[in-house]
Amino acid sequence: MSKNKEINAMKIISLYMSYILEHNSKPTSVFSFAKNNKFEEATFYQFFASFEAIEKSIFNVFFENAIGVLEKSKDYQTFDARNKLLSFYYTFFEILTSNRSFIISTLDTNNLDFSKLNSLSTLRTSFATYIDSLEIETIDFKQKNIEQIQQKSIKETAWIQLLVTLKFWINDSSTSFEKTDVFIEKSVNTSFDLINSTPLKSIIDLGKFLYKEKMNIN
CATH class of the missing domain: 1.10.357 (Tetracycline Repressor; domain 2)
Incomplete structure (x- = not known):
């Protein structure tokens, strides 16, 4: 998952907002959210707990x-x-x-x-x-x-x-x-x-x- 190096707090915020707008609901889990956006779940927790x-x-x-x-x-x-x-x-x-x-x-x-x-x-x-x-x-x-x-x-x-x-x-x-x-x-x-x-x-x-x-x- 080479996109890890591109991930920061604002990028995660942008991806999360896009998901909400497209699905009108929250992602089912941090794991699925990270996987769909091609970065490691652990990377998510470097910036946000939930x-x-x-x-x-x-x-x-x-x-x-x-x-x-x-x-x-x-x-x-x-x-x-x-x-x-x-x-x-x-x-x-x-x-x-x-x-x-x-x-x-x-x-x-x-x-x-x-x-x-x-x-x-x-x-x-x-x-x-x-x-x-x-x-x-x-x-x-x-x-x-x-x-x-x-x-x-x-x-x-x-x-x-x-x-x-x-x-x-x-x-x-x-x-x-x-x-x-x-x-x-x-x-x-x-x-x-x-x-x-x-x-x-x-x-x-x-x-x-x-x-x-x-x-x-x-």
Whole structure:
């Protein structure tokens, strides 16, 4: 199996994604997956412990690709936290859209329970680090323990918001997923207004949008 020397983590990811798209299911075993792609099973384990580990890596690669695009933008570097997060969302979901068929095939979209979705665990860690890096300003209570609680709450809330947006995008049937773009704008603006304690207009605006769409996020 001379192809071993060509195998690396990204190659395995590419082969795995291709298999999912072509068969709409996971490979039956690492052995058969490696054999069909002409490399040794042991080579697979040099990079991943399981197919689940590949999926964790794939969603994190989507995240890293989005960050890579943003970091090349001079405009992004001048943005405040709100606009940086908006830019991240638009870029991240553009990448997800380019890989929508794989995501729909990988996630059980009929019984989607994000709290039990291990494939997003690495993404969650990376996203929390990103939220920290934004240094989002909060109300100054001049008490360290309260500030720590605020920062933890921001990360947890931001993660839930990302999951809700992901579910909205999965269910979005609008052209070019335009409604997801609207949802991103309204939900991110609302979250920042809540942090800044000026929420009323944004809450009403988001509420009107969700009511119109009759979205069921449960």
